[in-house]
Amino acid sequence: MIAAVQAAGARIVVAGVSGAGKTTLARAISARTGIHHVEIDALHWGAGWTPRPEFLDDVRSLVATDSWITEWQYRRARDLVVARATVLIWLDLPFPLVLARVVRRTARRRRRREKIWNGNVEPGLRHAVLNREGVIRWSIATRRKYAPMIAALRTTAPHVEVIRLRRRRDARRLLRALDPEPLVDNSGDR
Secondary structure, eight states: OHHHHHSTTOEEEEEOSTTSOHHHHHHHHHHHHOOOBOOHHHHHEEGGGEEOTTHHHHHHHHHTSSSEEEEOOOHHHHHHHHHHOSEEEEEOOOHHHHHHHHHHHHHHHHHHTOEETTTEEOOOHHHHHHSTTOHHHHHHHTTTSHHHHHHHHHHHOTTSEEEEEOSHHHHHHHHHHHSOOOOOOOSOOO
């Protein structure tokens, strides 16, 4: 499992429902391995929450590079990403945990008016719950879609090693295993 993530030329995609922690995990892996992380939401969303027309071209450019890590989102881009991926890390965490995370994140972003993806600001909890494409509603509606999609990869993308993380401790264990050993100075010089 760790060898595939650390391999030269690793191309890693992180899958999971909205709020599972895909981007957080991708950033942490990037920091530990030096693999370049590109947040796919930043490629997709333009100003004013409009999809960028260059999105698929940007995804093609990303996946053509030797090594990368990104999130497995957007139906139009999934096949492009998985065709070149070497590893898929599936954050299959308990949904009550994911739901709590997405609600807290949405409320925090709105309260702080955090700028995300090309200057956009989270629309707020009302939008997140009531709008058909609101992030909380989307997380609830799509929470069961990944299991069959990832199972299908055995046939459609057998070259991809799938790593399934079911608990937060599984993700912490993965990250600990990626940490380089601390440098120890045994020379006796002070």
